[in-house]
Amino acid sequence: MIVNGEEKSLQSSVSVSDYLISNKYNANAVVVEINGRIVPKGDYGKIILSDSDAIEVLAFIGGG
Amino acid sequence: MRTEDGPDDLVIGGHVFRSRFILGSGKFSLEKMREVIENAGVEMATMALRRANVGGAENILDYVPSGITLLPNTSGARTAEEAVRIARLARELNCGDFVKIEVIHDSRYLLPDNYETIRATEILAREGFVVLPYMYPDLNAARAMRDAGAAAIMPLGAPIGSNRGLLTRDFIQILVDEIDLPIIVDAGIGRPSQACEAMEMGVAAIMANTAIATAVDVGLMARAFRLAIESGRAAYRAGLGRRLEGRAEASSPLTGFLQG
Numbered sequence: 001m002i003v004n005g006e007e008k009s010l011q012s013s014v015s016v017s018d019y020l021i022s023n024k025y026n027a028n029a030v031v032v033e034i035n036g037r038i039v040p041k042g043d044y045g046k047i048i049l050s051d052s053d054a055i056e057v058l059a060f061i062g063g064g
Numbered sequence: 065m066r067t068e069d070g071p072d073d074l075v076i077g078g079h080v081f082r083s084r085f086i087l088g089s090g091k092f093s094l095e096k097m098r099e100v101i102e103n104a105g106v107e108m109a110t111m112a113l114r115r116a117n118v119g120g121a122e123n124i125l126d127y128v129p130s131g132i133t134l135l136p137n138t139s140g141a142r143t144a145e146e147a148v149r150i151a152r153l154a155r156e157l158n159c160g161d162f163v164k165i166e167v168i169h170d171s172r173y174l175l176p177d178n179y180e181t182i183r184a185t186e187i188l189a190r191e192g193f194v195v196l197p198y199m200y201p202d203l204n205a206a207r208a209m210r211d212a213g214a215a216a217i218m219p220l221g222a223p224i225g226s227n228r229g230l231l232t233r234d235f236i237q238i239l240v241d242e243i244d245l246p247i248i249v250d251a252g253i254g255r256p257s258q259a260c261e262a263m264e265m266g267v268a269a270i271m272a273n274t275a276i277a278t279a280v281d282v283g284l285m286a287r288a289f290r291l292a293i294e295s296g297r298a299a300y301r302a303g304l305g306r307r308l309e310g311r312a313e314a315s316s317p318l319t320g321f322l323q324g
Contacts, residue, residue, distance in 0.1 A: 004115040024119030031113075042299055049183040056115065058153055060099060060124050063112025063139050064088025064224065064251075064273035 002054040010051045017044040030059045070300065074269055076246055077194030077215035079133065082302060083107045085293045086135065086248065094127040096282055101129060103286035108133040110164055113154050116256025134159035135196065142169035144183035152190050165197040178205035178313045182212055189213025198250055201235035206243050216245050222252025225274045229258040240266040256292030263296025264304060
């Protein structure tokens with residue numbers, strides 16, 4: 001699976017929600033895109049990641 | 065120049081603000097950013113969207129006081145399509161519908177691409193965003209952004225981060241005079257007096273970041289900017305006195321002097 005442009009190994013099929021939790025992300029602080037499509041927050045528990053996915057996990061930082 | 069009394073709220077896209085100072089949140093620690101927001105009395109602050117490569121990081125939103133309107137920017141976008149993508153992603157973070165369009169593919173001067181910005185404005189306005197395009201002050205481009213549905217226009221004063229002030233002042237004045245939208249000077253303002261000058265010109269609001277972040281006493285500079293922006297706005301509403309060229313005019317009559 002590709003996460004933010006880098007190859008990462010995916011142990012087993014996990015939901016977006018579980019992936020965020022196990023990688024210590026705060027689900028309220030990030031927005032997730034899978035294969036170019038934004039995942040609505042309400043679907044984090046339902047969408048299952050697969051090894052062929054390319055995901056982006058983004059968050060706000062300071063900027064002008 | 066007009067004189068006015070009564071409430072002087074700033075209205076952008078139907079939202080009402082008392083403060084005419086918008087904070088750029090870059091270059092601050094999270095704690096410092098919170099202190100600056102409080103000292104500056106801002107009601108709107110920008111943020112950028114970036115890859116979160118590690119978990120466990122602090123959430124910047126925890127450091128933004130409640131009631132502050134978030135203005136996500138599309139920094140990083142080099143085309144209208146990239147700006148649209150960033151805006152849609154930012155909106156998923158449930159911080160409202162405001163977006164500052166910033167499309168830059170010149171990495172030396174960081175000058176915005178007006179044409180790509182017009183295209184992004186049109187798409188995002190149609191999707192219900194409150195669009196504030198950051199632009200190089202050009203009346204034709206500003207008109208196109210207005211026609212595309214922009215809620216305000218954000219012309220730059222000088223290159224981002226330069227602290228060089230109102231290099232584009234005459235062209236900002238043209239926008240103030242000709243475009244019936246809030247004109248918000250963003251980028252390049254380096255000192256409170258420049259913010260004050262822009263407000264005296266009739267600009268609706270000021271956005272600043274580097275001028276505060278690079279000051280020696282950041283919290284005090286935030287307060288100085290707040291005062292300067294209030295002062296400049298009051299001066300504009302008061303109606304500046306006329307400018308006398310080629311001669312002077314005595315403040316007391318030139319007769320009745322004491323003799324002997």
